[in-house]
Amino acid sequence: QVQLVESGGGLVQAGGSLRLSCAASGRTFSRYVMGWFRQAPGKERDVVAAISWSGDIKYYADSVKGRFTISRDNAKNTVYLQMNSLKPEDTAVYYCAARVGMVIPSGAEYDYWGQGTQVTVSS
Numbered sequence: 001q002v003q004l005v006e007s008g009g010g011l012v013q014a015g016g017s018l019r020l021s022c023a024a025s026g027r028t029f030s031r032y033v034m035g036w037f038r039q040a041p042g043k044e045r046d047v048v049a050a051i052s053w054s055g056d057i058k059y060y061a062d063s064v065k066g067r068f069t070i071s072r073d074n075a076k077n078t079v080y081l082q083m084n085s086l087k088p089e090d091t092a093v094y095y096c097a098a099r100v101g102m103v104i105p106s107g108a109e110y111d112y113w114g115q116g117t118q119v120t121v122s123s
Helices: none
Strands: 002-007 010-013 018-026 032-039 046-051 058-060 068-073 078-083 092-100 117-122
Touching: 002 092, 018 032, 018 092, 018 117, 032 068, 032 078, 046 068, 046 078, 058 068
Parallel strands: 010 117
Antiparallel strands: 002 018, 018 078, 032 046, 032 092, 046 058, 068 078, 092 117
């Protein structure tokens, strides 16, 4: 199986930037689609972004489009989420996830999950 470990979360002021990383281990030879999801207290888990194995196909939620950038380095078995112009409403636990096949924005379609990293954006 695949193990995913997120890092890079923390506290940042509104308008600031943060870069999350997700390191994968295990069956990393598979052509996994990777995604970032987030869950705020009292809310459901929502997709943030997703990226194909090649990096040619990317998906962004409307709420983060233009501010966040997803990328991956397959040689390092790592996917990134660059978050710019952060807003207080971006505060959430951010999760990295993986699936085999197509880029799909639904978390229910992802098979492997990290334990999450907290992102807190202050006013």
